[in-house]
Amino acid sequence: MRTGAQICALLFLGLSVLACNNAKSDTSAAPPAQARAAADDSSIGLSQQQIDAAMNSALKIDPQRCWSYVKQFVAVSGSRPLGSPGHKKAEDYIHAHLKGDQVEDDAFTQQTPVGDFPVRNIVAKYPGKMPGLVVFASHYETNIWLPPSYVGANDGGSSTGLLLEFASLLRERVKNGPMDGYSVWLVFDDAEEAMQRNWASDSLYGTKHLAQKWQQDGTAKQIKAFLLADMLGDADLNIEDDENSSPRLRKIAYAAAEHYGYQSHFFGIQTGIEDDHTPFAKIGVPVMDFIDLNYGYNNSFWHTPEDTLDKLSPKSLEISGNAMLGTLALLNAGAK
Numbered sequence: 001m002r003t004g005a006q007i008c009a010l011l012f013l014g015l016s017v018l019a020c021n022n023a024k025s026d027t028s029a030a031p032p033a034q035a036r037a038a039a040d041d042s043s044i045g046l047s048q049q050q051i052d053a054a055m056n057s058a059l060k061i062d063p064q065r066c067w068s069y070v071k072q073f074v075a076v077s078g079s080r081p082l083g084s085p086g087h088k089k090a091e092d093y094i095h096a097h098l099k100g101d102q103v104e105d106d107a108f109t110q111q112t113p114v115g116d117f118p119v120r121n122i123v124a125k126y127p128g129k130m131p132g133l134v135v136f137a138s139h140y141e142t143n144i145w146l147p148p149s150y151v152g153a154n155d156g157g158s159s160t161g162l163l164l165e166f167a168s169l170l171r172e173r174v175k176n177g178p179m180d181g182y183s184v185w186l187v188f189d190d191a192e193e194a195m196q197r198n199w200a201s202d203s204l205y206g207t208k209h210l211a212q213k214w215q216q217d218g219t220a221k222q223i224k225a226f227l228l229a230d231m232l233g234d235a236d237l238n239i240e241d242d243e244n245s246s247p248r249l250r251k252i253a254y255a256a257a258e259h260y261g262y263q264s265h266f267f268g269i270q271t272g273i274e275d276d277h278t279p280f281a282k283i284g285v286p287v288m289d290f291i292d293l294n295y296g297y298n299n300s301f302w303h304t305p306e307d308t309l310d311k312l313s314p315k316s317l318e319i320s321g322n323a324m325l326g327t328l329a330l331l332n333a334g335a336k
């Protein structure tokens, strides 16, 4: 998440719309979600029957198991900035929960304005029968400039638990061989947060490194969608309509959300967000950020020690997780 934080302002643009200078970019009034992203049958290239069939095959998260991952991860690792004991505990927790899966680490030393630090992206791979792959990603570390009481329950914690839940579901699905559809890779990425409070040049170190690596080795060309999860545990869940995400993926995601009746949690605010999807967008990968960047009244819990488990809800993880997995199912069915 972006630094410089905590300074939010309410702009009054006809409608009163929340905008934050921390919101990774400007936020502006949006037309009603239905007008913008209405997923009529033809809009994603599938009939209603095809959508229903695809969604019936979609993986669905177990909210209680997912919630237990979030709680344990946050309790075990606590504050986990680069180079800290908490960071090592976070890596160990993720590795332990991917045991037996095909896991590949992208580990390197990163120069930053406050020194050199070890960075580790953890990638778990689940094979599919179709050529190409879909990536789900989340950062897991916390800001180095926040006090040790900061645990990032929502920011980094909730989406890490969500990806661990995805791992449990995918592991089950591939146990007898490759699953129908695209291969799925889970990326637990590192060093998303700025080391100082200067977002532009001092953040997204992990995904910048991985995007460059995957561009060089040809992986990037195989990625059908890079779907990012960030701050999705908020009990008051409002996933923004990010203009820096692929319009096509936003439409497909909305169709998945609509299937479950989740529309009230999607796309109420239109904004442009810079996050871990940005380095991949820059190399031509179709990306989407599933993010709720309004956390607490006036975003008051974000990047503060107030970001604790009691602000979160398993229901929000269920809504966002099922919408993300539904997006995968629609992509597998050939959604355009």
Ligand SMILES: [Zn+2]
Pocket (backbone or CB within 6 Å): 001, 002, 155, 193, 303
């Ligand atoms: Zn953050």
